[in-house]
Amino acid sequence: MAHAAAHDAAYRAQLESLFARSAFYRRKLKAAGFPSAAAAGGLERLAGLPFTEKDELRASQAAHPPLGDYAAVGIRQAARIYSTSGTSGVPLYIPLTKSDVEDWRTIGRDTYSKNGLEAGERVVTTYGAGPFVAGASLAAFEAIGAVHIPVGVGNTERLLTAVQRLEPEALACTPSYAMHVAEVAAAKGVKLASIKRIIVGGEPGGGEDSFRKKLEDLFQARIFEIMGIGDIAASLWGECPEQAGMHFSGEGIIHVELIDPDSGLSKELSDGETGELVYTHLRREAAPLLRFRSRDHVRVWTSKCACGRGALRVRCIGRTDDMLIVRGVNVFPSAVREVVARFQPRVTGAIQIRPRARGVKQEPPLPVVIEGEAGVGEEVAKAIRAALLFTPEIRVVAPRTLPRSDYKSKLVAYPEGER
Numbered sequence: 001m002a003h004a005a006a007h008d009a010a011y012r013a014q015l016e017s018l019f020a021r022s023a024f025y026r027r028k029l030k031a032a033g034f035p036s037a038a039a040a041g042g043l044e045r046l047a048g049l050p051f052t053e054k055d056e057l058r059a060s061q062a063a064h065p066p067l068g069d070y071a072a073v074g075i076r077q078a079a080r081i082y083s084t085s086g087t088s089g090v091p092l093y094i095p096l097t098k099s100d101v102e103d104w105r106t107i108g109r110d111t112y113s114k115n116g117l118e119a120g121e122r123v124v125t126t127y128g129a130g131p132f133v134a135g136a137s138l139a140a141f142e143a144i145g146a147v148h149i150p151v152g153v154g155n156t157e158r159l160l161t162a163v164q165r166l167e168p169e170a171l172a173c174t175p176s177y178a179m180h181v182a183e184v185a186a187a188k189g190v191k192l193a194s195i196k197r198i199i200v201g202g203e204p205g206g207g208e209d210s211f212r213k214k215l216e217d218l219f220q221a222r223i224f225e226i227m228g229i230g231d232i233a234a235s236l237w238g239e240c241p242e243q244a245g246m247h248f249s250g251e252g253i254i255h256v257e258l259i260d261p262d263s264g265l266s267k268e269l270s271d272g273e274t275g276e277l278v279y280t281h282l283r284r285e286a287a288p289l290l291r292f293r294s295r296d297h298v299r300v301w302t303s304k305c306a307c308g309r310g311a312l313r314v315r316c317i318g319r320t321d322d323m324l325i326v327r328g329v330n331v332f333p334s335a336v337r338e339v340v341a342r343f344q345p346r347v348t349g350a351i352q353i354r355p356r357a358r359g360v361k362q363e364p365p366l367p368v369v370i371e372g373e374a375g376v377g378e379e380v381a382k383a384i385r386a387a388l389l390f391t392p393e394i395r396v397v398a399p400r401t402l403p404r405s406d407y408k409s410k411l412v413a414y415p416e417g418e419r
C-alpha cells in the first residue's frame with residue numbers, strides 16, 4: 001500500500017495548502033467544524049468533509065474577481081488560464097501553474113497512450129486550441145510523439161482533405177461530429193480507409209453500445225472513449241483496446257470517490273457499482289478543489305482489465321443534472337435512448353421524455369415519445385422495464401417528427417419548459 005501512503009501524504013499537504021492560501025476553503029472547512037488541516041485528518045476521513053459545487057466556484061469568482069477566493073495562487077503565478085463556456089454567459093476561469101500544466105500533460109499522455117496512440121502515428125483532430133481545456137490535449141500528443149494534424153472545429157471539408165492526403169491512422173473529435181463526418185464522407189463518396197482508431201470525447205455518446213457499433217461500422221474503425229472534466233483535468237479517463245470502460249489516468253494526482261447523488265453518501269468503489277464521481281486534487285497548485293461534484297454518473301470496475309492494467313475503469317451512464325427519479329429508481333435519459341436504439345432500424349433512435357409534472361421525482365408510467373414503425377412500442381416498453389426497472393408509457397410517432405438534436409441537447413421536455 002505504498003501508493004495509499006503517498007496519496008495520503010499528498011492529500012494532507014494539499015489540505016495544509018488550502019488552509020494557508022485559500023480563503024474560500026478556510027471559511028468552508030471552519031464552518032464544517034475543521035479549524036485546521038490537522039483537524040480534518042487524512043484521506044480516510046475525506047468523506048466527512050463538505051462537497052464543492054460548481055455554483056460555489058462561480059459565486060466565488062463573481063465576488064472575488066477574476067479567479068475567486070478559492071484560488072490558492074495570485075494571477076501572476078498562473079502559467080495558463082482556461083475558461084469554460086458557462087451557462088449564464090460569464091466564463092468560469094480555470095488557472096494552472098507551470099506544475100499544474102505539467103500534470104495535465106502527464107495525465108493526457110497516459111490517457112491517449114491507453115487509447116493505443118503511438119509515436120509516429122498520424123492523428124487528425126478537430127479540437128479547438130481556443131479557451132477550452134481540450135486544447136491541453138495538444139501537449140499530450142507531443143508527449144507521445146504522435147504526428148498531430150489539427151484541422152479546427154467544424155471544417156469538415158478540410159478534415160476530409162487531410163484524411164485523403166495525409167492518411168491519418170487516428171481521428172480525435174466529439175462522437176456526434178464523428179458521426180457527421182462519416183455521413184458527409186458517405187454522401188460525397190470519400191474513403192476514410194486510413195482511419196483505424198477514433199478517439200471520442202467532450203460529450204456523452206461514445207460509450208453507448210448502439211451508437212458505437214454504428215460509428216464503428218461506418219468507419220470500419222474502433223472507437224476509444226475519453227473523458228475529462230475542466231475544473232479537475234482534461235483527458236482524465238481513457239479507454240484501452242479492450243474497450244471495457246475508460247481507465248483512470250490521474251493516479252497520484254487526483255483522488256476519486258463515488259457517491260449516491262441523492263443522499264451524498266459515499267459508495268464503495270467495487271465492480272459494477274454506480275454513482276456520481278467526486279474529485280479531490282492531491283497536488284494542484286493554482287485552484288485545488290476538494291470533493292468536487294462532477295455530476296457525471298458512472299458505472300465503475302475495480303478488477304484488473306484484460307489489458308493488464310489495474311486502474312479504476314468507468315463508463316458514463318449520464319449526467320446527474322438530467323436524472324429523473326421514477327418511484328425511487330434513477331432514470332437517465334441517455335440510458336433510455338440507448339435501450340430504444342437497440343430496436344434500429346425499426347426506430348430512428350430519436351426520443352423525447354415528456355414528464356407530466358415538473359421536478360426530478362416522477363410517478364410511473366413515464367411518458368416517452370419515440371420515432372419508428374407502428375407496433376414497436378410494446379416491445380420497447382418491455383425492454384425498458386427489463387433494463388432500467390421503471391415503467392414507461394411509449395408513444396410512437398413517425399420518423400423525423402421529434403426535434404433533431406446533437407448529444408448535448410436535452411432529451412427531456414417538461415410541460416412548462418424548464419423544471
Ligand SMILES: [Zn+2]
Pocket residue numbers: 240241242244247305306307308309
Ligand atoms: Zn484495459
